[in-house]
Amino acid sequence: MSEGGMAEEPRSNWPLFEVFLRSKRGLNHVHVGSLHAADAEMALHHARDLYTRRNEGVSIWVVKAADITASSPDEKDPFFAPSGDKVYRHPTFYEIPDSVPHI
Amino acid sequence: MGFDTAYEAITEESDSGHRWAFGTGFTDPLAGVDTSVPAGVDGADLAAYCLMLGDDALIMSHRLQQWLTRAPELEEETAIANIALDLLGQARLLLSRAGTAEGSKRTEDDYAFDRTEREFRNVRLAEVADADFAGLVARLLVFSTWRLALLVRLRDSADPVLAAVAAQGVKELTYHRDYAAQWVIRLGDGTDYSRQHMEAGLAAVAPLVAELFVPSAVEERLAGVAVNPAHVRAEFDAVLAEVLAEAGLTETEAGWLEAAGGSGGSSPRGGTVGQAGRDGVHTEAMGYLLAELQSVARAMPGATW
Numbered sequence: 001m002s003e004g005g006m007a008e009e010p011r012s013n014w015p016l017f018e019v020f021l022r023s024k025r026g027l028n029h030v031h032v033g034s035l036h037a038a039d040a041e042m043a044l045h046h047a048r049d050l051y052t053r054r055n056e057g058v059s060i061w062v063v064k065a066a067d068i069t070a071s072s073p074d075e076k077d078p079f080f081a082p083s084g085d086k087v088y089r090h091p092t093f094y095e096i097p098d099s100v101p102h103i
Numbered sequence: 104m105g106f107d108t109a110y111e112a113i114t115e116e117s118d119s120g121h122r123w124a125f126g127t128g129f130t131d132p133l134a135g136v137d138t139s140v141p142a143g144v145d146g147a148d149l150a151a152y153c154l155m156l157g158d159d160a161l162i163m164s165h166r167l168q169q170w171l172t173r174a175p176e177l178e179e180e181t182a183i184a185n186i187a188l189d190l191l192g193q194a195r196l197l198l199s200r201a202g203t204a205e206g207s208k209r210t211e212d213d214y215a216f217d218r219t220e221r222e223f224r225n226v227r228l229a230e231v232a233d234a235d236f237a238g239l240v241a242r243l244l245v246f247s248t249w250r251l252a253l254l255v256r257l258r259d260s261a262d263p264v265l266a267a268v269a270a271q272g273v274k275e276l277t278y279h280r281d282y283a284a285q286w287v288i289r290l291g292d293g294t295d296y297s298r299q300h301m302e303a304g305l306a307a308v309a310p311l312v313a314e315l316f317v318p319s320a321v322e323e324r325l326a327g328v329a330v331n332p333a334h335v336r337a338e339f340d341a342v343l344a345e346v347l348a349e350a351g352l353t354e355t356e357a358g359w360l361e362a363a364g365g366s367g368g369s370s371p372r373g374g375t376v377g378q379a380g381r382d383g384v385h386t387e388a389m390g391y392l393l394a395e396l397q398s399v400a401r402a403m404p405g406a407t408w
Contacts, residue, residue: 014176038289042285045182045285046181049185053181053185
């Protein structure tokens with residue numbers, strides 16, 4: 001294939017891709033799951049077949065799982081605990097107008 | 104309103120009691136379509152034509168379903184299942200249309216489960232079994248390229264139901280063809296081993312290709328309603344040539360198109376007028392396929408669930 005796959009070592013498994021879908025209503029892409037594919041183009045096809053069969057989406061992103069840098073569970077406390085008691089950071093002291101649906 | 108989960112976000116519009124698993128906003132391809140037989144169209148001919156196209160889809164769908172639990176990857180299995188479901192949907196609409204066109208009140212189930220082998224009108228390409236995955240994608244490429252070319256033209260049919268079924272089917276077949284072409288290219292342009300299998304798969308379907316383009320008497324009588332398959336041969340050859348070239352199968356290409364009855368070649372099986380799938384003459388594989396397809400309906404006639 002055009003992506004130079006021939007030069008790589010033969011693999012026993014296809015790499016993992018993460019799938020993001022955007023709904024009909026034009027919200028942001030959200031993570032819906034993962035799948036295996038030989039390359040990104042095949043991953044798009046697989047995502048279409050696995051995650052949009054029931055009319056869920058109009059736009060798909062796929063990204064190699066290996067390319068995602070994620071926070072580690074071991075670092076949970078230093079990462080997230082400090083925000084737990086800062087209730088004033090949430091905009092809950094405002095009236096949210098009915099005409100602003102997605103907050 | 105905010106969304107707590109991904110699926111809430113992607114399946115909004117669920118006010119009418121739909122659960123997310125069923126999605127939302129489905130459309131009925133026949134919504135608002137006049138289902139009476141148009142004036143000047145022979146109902147029996149129209150029914151016969153609907154059976155041809157419907158049987159192609161039904162039998163091909165069944166062969167694809169047999170791949171489930173046997174596909175090389177889970178993801179491919181879902182893709183094959185989706186394609187089989189698309190074709191089954193087309194078959195249901197077309198067989199139902201045959202019943203209304205003929206005025207016989209026969210249902211889609213009557214046609215699918217109560218006919219014998221000689222009464223099926225599908226092309227033999229749809230019924231043959233696949234030796235391996237390369238054989239499947241070769242057959243699917245030929246089938247979907249041919250059927251897409253037919254349905255594109257059928258959108259202008261004088262029969263509004265056929266036109267509506269075709270309009271829906273074109274979107275589906277475009278994807279099927281793309282799926283098959285991608286795999287033919289991957290396997291043809293892959294390793295020596297995958298290339299051997301791809302060439303063998305293409306060689307296996309070549310003798311069944313010429314039959315696809317031989318117009319039946321019904322199709323010739325239904326000018327303006329039916330599509331004359333002879334008219335899509337050039338388009339078919341061009342698409343196949345492009346895919347095979349992209350797959351690096353250029354040496355295969357010339358010989359294949361000749362073996363498939365194109366470019367001035369001829370095929371012994373395709374050239375036998377009156378002795379092809381459209382005439383109810385099938386290969387040995389068809390009897391076994393129908394035995395499985397009809398087993399429940401034959402064992403328990405009239406059963407419902």
